[in-house]
Amino acid sequence: MTKIVVTGIGIISALGNGQEETLRGLRDGKTAVGPIRILQTKHHELPVGEVSLSDKELRQIIGMPASTATNRTTLLARVALKEAIAEAQLGPADSDAIVLISGNTVGGMDKSEQYYRDFQQNDNRNEYIGLHDCGSCTEMIAKEFPGQFKFITTISTACSSAANAVILGANLIKDGTAEIAVVGGTECLSKFHLNGFNTLMILDHEPCKPFDAHRNGLNLGEGAAYLVIETEESALRRNVPILCELSGYGNSCDAFHQTATSPNGEGPYLAMRQALQSSGLSANDIDYVNAHGTGTPNNDECEGNAMMRVFGDNMPPISSTKAYTGHTTSAAGSVESVISILALKHQFIPANLHYSSPIEGHSFKPVTEVRENVPLRHVLTNSFGFGGNDSSCIFSAYQKTNVCGQASENGIQNSEFKIQKAEETAHSSQLIAHSSRPTYIRAASQISLQAPLSEQWFDKPELPSSLNCDSQEANYSQYINPMAARRMGKLFKRAIATAVDVLHKGNCEQVDAIVTGTGLGCIEHTENFLHAMLDNDEEMLSPTHFMQSTHNTISSQMSLHLKCHGYNCTYSHRGTSFDSGLLDVLTQMHLGDIHNALVCGHEEMTPAYFRMLGKIGYWKKENADEEILRRHDSKGSFSGSCSLNLLLTDTPAANNLCAIRGMEMLYKPDSPQVDSALQRLLAQNNLTFNDISAVVMGLSGDQANDDIYLDFAHRQCENTPIVWYKHIFGESYCASAFGAYVAAVILQRQRIPAHLLYTPVSTDIRPKYILIYNHFQNKDHSLILLSSC
Amino acid sequence: MEELIYKLKEEIIDVLNLEGMKPEDIDENAPLFGEGLGLDSIDALELIVLMEKNYGIKLKNANEGKEIFKSIHVMAEYINEHKTK
Numbered sequence: 067m068t069k070i071v072v073t074g075i076g077i078i079s080a081l082g083n084g085q086e087e088t089l090r091g092l093r094d095g096k097t098a099v100g101p102i103r104i105l106q107t108k109h110h111e112l113p114v115g116e117v118s119l120s121d122k123e124l125r126q127i128i129g130m131p132a133s134t135a136t137n138r139t140t141l142l143a144r145v146a147l148k149e150a151i152a153e154a155q156l157g158p159a160d161s162d163a164i165v166l167i168s169g170n171t172v173g174g175m176d177k178s179e180q181y182y183r184d185f186q187q188n189d190n191r192n193e194y195i196g197l198h199d200c201g202s203c204t205e206m207i208a209k210e211f212p213g214q215f216k217f218i219t220t221i222s223t224a225c226s227s228a229a230n231a232v233i234l235g236a237n238l239i240k241d242g243t244a245e246i247a248v249v250g251g252t253e254c255l256s257k258f259h260l261n262g263f264n265t266l267m268i269l270d271h272e273p274c275k276p277f278d279a280h281r282n283g284l285n286l287g288e289g290a291a292y293l294v295i296e297t298e299e300s301a302l303r304r305n306v307p308i309l310c311e312l313s314g315y316g317n318s319c320d321a322f323h324q325t326a327t328s329p330n331g332e333g334p335y336l337a338m339r340q341a342l343q344s345s346g347l348s349a350n351d352i353d354y355v356n357a358h359g360t361g362t363p364n365n366d367e368c369e370g371n372a373m374m375r376v377f378g379d380n381m382p383p384i385s386s387t388k389a390y391t392g393h394t395t396s397a398a399g400s401v402e403s404v405i406s407i408l409a410l411k412h413q414f415i416p417a418n419l420h421y422s423s424p425i426e427g428h429s430f431k432p433v434t435e436v437r438e439n440v441p442l443r444h445v446l447t448n449s450f451g452f453g454g455n456d457s458s459c460i461f462s463a464y465q466k467t468n469v470c471g472q473a474s475e476n477g478i479q480n481s482e483f484k485i486q487k488a489e490e491t492a493h494s495s496q497l498i499a500h501s502s503r504p505t506y507i508r509a510a511s512q513i514s515l516q517a518p519l520s521e522q523w524f525d526k527p528e529l530p531s532s533l534n535c536d537s538q539e540a541n542y543s544q545y546i547n548p549m550a551a552r553r554m555g556k557l558f559k560r561a562i563a564t565a566v567d568v569l570h571k572g573n574c575e576q577v578d579a580i581v582t583g584t585g586l587g588c589i590e591h592t593e594n595f596l597h598a599m600l601d602n603d604e605e606m607l608s609p610t611h612f613m614q615s616t617h618n619t620i621s622s623q624m625s626l627h628l629k630c631h632g633y634n635c636t637y638s639h640r641g642t643s644f645d646s647g648l649l650d651v652l653t654q655m656h657l658g659d660i661h662n663a664l665v666c667g668h669e670e671m672t673p674a675y676f677r678m679l680g681k682i683g684y685w686k687k688e689n690a691d692e693e694i695l696r697r698h699d700s701k702g703s704f705s706g707s708c709s710l711n712l713l714l715t716d717t718p719a720a721n722n723l724c725a726i727r728g729m730e731m732l733y734k735p736d737s738p739q740v741d742s743a744l745q746r747l748l749a750q751n752n753l754t755f756n757d758i759s760a761v762v763m764g765l766s767g768d769q770a771n772d773d774i775y776l777d778f779a780h781r782q783c784e785n786t787p788i789v790w791y792k793h794i795f796g797e798s799y800c801a802s803a804f805g806a807y808v809a810a811v812i813l814q815r816q817r818i819p820a821h822l823l824y825t826p827v828s829t830d831i832r833p834k835y836i837l838i839y840n841h842f843q844n845k846d847h848s849l850i851l852l853s854s855c
Numbered sequence: 856m857e858e859l860i861y862k863l864k865e866e867i868i869d870v871l872n873l874e875g876m877k878p879e880d881i882d883e884n885a886p887l888f889g890e891g892l893g894l895d896s897i898d899a900l901e902l903i904v905l906m907e908k909n910y911g912i913k914l915k916n917a918n919e920g921k922e923i924f925k926s927i928h929v930m931a932e933y934i935n936e937h938k939t940k
Contacts, residue, residue: 325897606907607904608904610897
């Protein structure tokens, strides 16, 4: 079993900037929640956990000039990241082995809500249009590292985002994709989500009281925190101090309600159980639980019920630290991971402030005063998000592994622990066998500008009729009952219809995981809420619009519909949102943690957002017929809303469409780096480029974009057929999903129709291996290798 | 009162997007939540916004809705008594 250790942490929240101020604040036992000072809003009746530094002061800390367009989410993140990478002593020399996984949901909303009128009416603030999405924040955050990340991605699962970043990072390390991962999350306060939470009537007008019988809601907070995690081997080799181990983690979907947790806390229960299982610990080993404990009536009751199910009569000390910091939403998972690590390191338990009496039915009381000198070995921390996205992580005091690969006995006398460790060692040898096995695409289902839920496009494609092509809708009434459908935007209906359809096609009843890529989420609802907020002066807003605006609503709606309690995650990283999700699923399949999964890409485009992106060169000006796209002598492409669901499995079967042989993701690579990633991919499969039957590329008609692909073709595949697909599916943040889809169908049908060929070459081949190459603005690149079954 | 009940039914159909439903289809004495219309907690929040927007009634706590939204009839009575516009 790969031991994963933490070698650096960085944090900023209302408690202060950095570990020292945070530690002092926690030990003082005083809340940092107070009146709003910086956020521009009329809702001054709501207390918040606001970072006391202004944007200008944050810029000074990281040395960012005032002229650089940015947002507060990015600034907070860079301050925290700076601290974490300094402690872990990361520098340019470590570049090739490090990935950055950052969670956020609000993205550049603090600026978008301020400049939204400008976006619509003039060109004064165009530089902020491209900084609105979550992925653009991660890109700006990555600049804080003096070296180069191997790749970067963005998780957006609302309030569990940062915890899921920790989980992905750990899985990538275990699977050998990365040696070191910088993981965490960030979120600034915005008028948008302050008003959004307010419409749900879950904001306390007083300082929040987690787990108290008279709790009345949460206080929003802001902040960022990052952890540097790596293999023990890497830390010892780099000779850096080890802070603790990341000993276990779990994620599960409650699949109960979009914003409420089930009464018995099924999702939280499963997440905690999984975390314990993966750590090889028993519930009795946990010395402290840093609970999610938001202070809302629903969360605290259900989380408490779930903890009672996990720990029974032996409840460990529990506290929620949200009364100190406020609920830092997407950052909460890493903010509270850092707090848990500080507790471990300094052997103390932070208090659950403002508690006086227990919730009816709860047999435990949280820790109400700071406890010093407590021997802590294992700390579990919970993070739950909208859509029932529930995650738990366990951090443990570091124990050096001796040469035999066993943890030294120092401090651990628990025989049960030893037995489980031994079982895991046996299990890990199986994992090696798993990683050499391919995974398969069992079935696919799409709704796009092509005929819905069919593969008519393969022989009879429909050509774009405008620069902003919406999807052809399916008949949703057969998939979704009217009471559920009435609140759904079209993106949710498309997601559910393609999910149900793909399971039907793949003859599969349930999956172990649902992973979604969406660059923007449901922008229709986001815009509705934003418009209403600006027009009605932050009054009388619809909770439905807010609730649907979070990116992971798509994934959670699928889980709700399919009653799927498995792993659930959402990637919002621009052009590689889908690719990131695919990598996550392939990694977990290689590790043997899941055996089948839905991997999907869902993107929609509204007229307003289309106009905004048009201002920054995303679209052609007048026409986008095939000839113009092929010429690729101007900026932009045409927009295509699209939804795709792929069913992946690790089981060979006659009806699988194709096998996935591997993938590589890269961030800002130069040509030699792309070429060597390709060589790695080929070498792993004992192939040379001559074995590749065709290369599927994301050619879109945009000059700069296509030049990268054609340069790659010139270097690698002079005589290999090039297949394109964006000329019939359009461009969108999730368009790359259709690259994989097109390649899978070609491999299944064993032919390439002429209309998919970018280059006029002979096609009387029976395709065996297909390479898929996608990049986004020459920053995020992905290479995927498929083969026929 | 009858007039208010009819108007309220129309407003509820509109704001909760109860497609294909007409005011005549809703029993004013049937429960809005659970059985009856089968609404949920998010609908309750939408109804709170509706009361504020159309009748100038502001609820401080979502729990207050539990009594008020027992049926359309109860809701109409409450609105009649408390409306400010």
